[in-house]
Amino acid sequence: xxxxxxxxxxxxxxxxxxxxxxxxxxxxxxxxxxxxxxxxxxxxxxxxxxxxxxxxxxxxxxxxxxxxxxxxxxxxxxxxxxxxxxxxxxxxxxxxxxxxxxxxxxxxxxxxxxxx
Numbered sequence: 001x002x003x004x005x006x007x008x009x010x011x012x013x014x015x016x017x018x019x020x021x022x023x024x025x026x027x028x029x030x031x032x033x034x035x036x037x038x039x040x041x042x043x044x045x046x047x048x049x050x051x052x053x054x055x056x057x058x059x060x061x062x063x064x065x066x067x068x069x070x071x072x073x074x075x076x077x078x079x080x081x082x083x084x085x086x087x088x089x090x091x092x093x094x095x096x097x098x099x100x101x102x103x104x105x106x107x108x109x110x111x112x113x114x115x116x
Contacts, residue, residue, distance in 0.1 A: 003048075004045065006069075006070070007045040007046075007048050008044070009069070010042075010045070010054065011042050011043040011044055011046075012043070013068045014042060014057060014068060017062075017063055017067070018043075020082055020086070021061060021062065023060075023061070025039055025040060028060060028061075031060050032053065032056055032060060033053075033056075051065075082099060
């Protein structure tokens with residue numbers, strides 16, 4: 001991935017987790033010490049930010065900093081999938097059950113792939 005692609009990916013993850021948590025751009029920006037405009041630029045990948053600031057943002061969003069970065073070796077369920085389920089009207093409990101099931105299927109596929 002290029003630097004631009006990574007910035008867009010990380011920014012998209014921040015935006016997705018922020019929306020998933022029901023946090024406004026203004027509130028997250030204020031808590032993280034950004035202006036609203038700066039955070040918007042981070043979310044669309046126009047502005048990079050130091051790792052320490054990303055760790056702070058991850059903490060505010062209740063995720064691990066690694067959850068903001070692409071992982072070429074992982075097929076784990078994404079925040080985008082959670083958002084899609086919520087848009088379909090599933091309750092948080094139902095989303096959690098579905099995501100647990102998706103993770104179980106992913107783990108089984110990985111194990112099956114190793115034994116073949």
